[in-house]
Amino acid sequence: MSIFTWFDERLELKKFKAKFLVKTFPTHPTFLLGELALFSFITLVATGVFLGFLYEPSTKMVSLFGAMVPAAYASVVKIDILPLGMIIRRIHHWSAMLMIAAVLTHLMRIYFTSAYRKPREINWLIGLCLLGTAMVAAFTGYLLPYSQFSVTATSIAYYVSKSVPWIGDWVSRLLFAGEFPSDGTVPRFFFMHVMLIPATLIGLISLHLLIIVKQKHTEPRSNRNRKEAEGGRRLIGIPIWPEQGVISLSFYLFLLFVVVLMATYIPLNPIETYGPPSPGTPVMRPDWYFLPVYGFLKLIPGDLSFTFLGGKITPETIGGVIFPGLLFLAAALMPFLDRWKEPQHYIANPLQRPFMTSLGVGAGVFICMTAVAGYIDVLHITPNRMTAYAILATLAAWGVTYTLLRRYSRKRGTDV
């Protein structure tokens, strides 16, 4: 009796295989981005376990090479000294960037091919929650090495959350365990980073995947013609295992190779350069996915504050909370603006959807311009001029895309 038979008699593996592993996965080059995010998350968990074994979530002062530094900082320096320790830490950091990049490109793919349409609105919303949670995961990770960079970045977030009218004072004390920096902040962020947020991510990812299994993947439009010719109704594609699984796995292994290569040769968050917390703030920028918020905070004039329903709305609230909040809200509303009576199971051609595509291009250009605004100090552009550039670029991108696509779809027909 083989081992497989032993397990099969108890767990009915054959039945499971017949039911789930042969599920059809439609093929299209852009259908791998979500999986890439999932695999990056697995890399993050694996490297995170290694780091978690060695990290010390405490700000009490300890001696490190004769200098008194916070214990958290000392433990990360010790990780960096371990054989391969620094590489593991960089793989963790690169994978975080890769995961957010994958989620964002996955989101763009879904948006521009209109795969969010009925009946997939729920999964679109869960996807947005995943993006938000992944960014919070990355942010809570910033503080943990407790370098000058960590403390500055977290301090900014603390004052942004504190600036929120009505609830800001309480929310900031809840998130940061009192006034930042307090002795409780690092343990609380550590718990959120290694437990609360990963658990939330696992829950959301599971829900996301279950809904895909239930609703089935959207299909390329070429499948529609093929089905009409063949008269079939079933999804056309390849089975999850082994075909799709092997493709995904080899794709992931290739990316893991790229990540390890980058981790080996490109320094990332060198905490020894920033040093432990000290007076003085050097020029520092957040990782790229926070650049839009960072840039937007630079653009808002300092005197732009007003009172609304008894709460004071400050520039910090507008830049750090309202701006990203509105972006997420706008994205969340998309499936409800683009409403359909019948369920849509084929992806759309973005070139034949002038309105939605130009809206997405405009939003994308606007977000990129706010990210560029993070560099106004090196570009020597004043905030007001940068704001004008951002608005002009957004309107131009929107208008040009719309005009061109209207012309294109007049010839080829719109895909509505």
Added chain:
Amino acid sequence: MVDGIDGDKREKAGITRRRFTLGVIIASVAGAFGSLFALLKVLSPEKKGGGYVTTIQPGDKLVYAKGGNMGAPLRASSLNVGDAVLAFPAGKSSNPANLVQVIKLQETEFKPPMHLNLTDRGFVAYSAICTHLGCTVSWVKNQQAPAASYTECFCHNSIFDPSRGAKVMGGPAPIPLAQIGVKVADDGTLVFTSDFTGPIGPQVG
């Protein structure tokens, strides 16, 4: 059968098993979550006197806040026109609210709303905590024209004019950095002579 009869009797009395169970569930959930609200209070501790509260007293000596001479007294002779350093009051460096930027400029450059009575021989000091989001400000020195040097917060590029009472010249900072009085003592060291002229630290909440 017996249950059914029982149920009918209770229904006449105005309560069914279903309604009773529902009532118990609602009461339990409400009670449990109601109690949890107390936890939220515990999880968001209020530190007394939190935020930036300075402990600088007039007469405190200024010492270097960083670098090789950290903790050493700041001497008037060590700064040339157009120079600036970060300083703490001696023995009080653990409180970040005490961090100040001491700047040496030409006295003739000083213009309102600068408090001239709080300066001495071209020395002026401001809180070094940016009023935007609390980063430490830096000194951008102009080698050719020392008078054109300025204070900038590198976090979001707020710019302050040191000869005009740290007036906001650009960027998102809502208010100027607060000035604090300094003078050159007889032994050539710098000492504080007053409290801050205004609020310090991020102006949020």
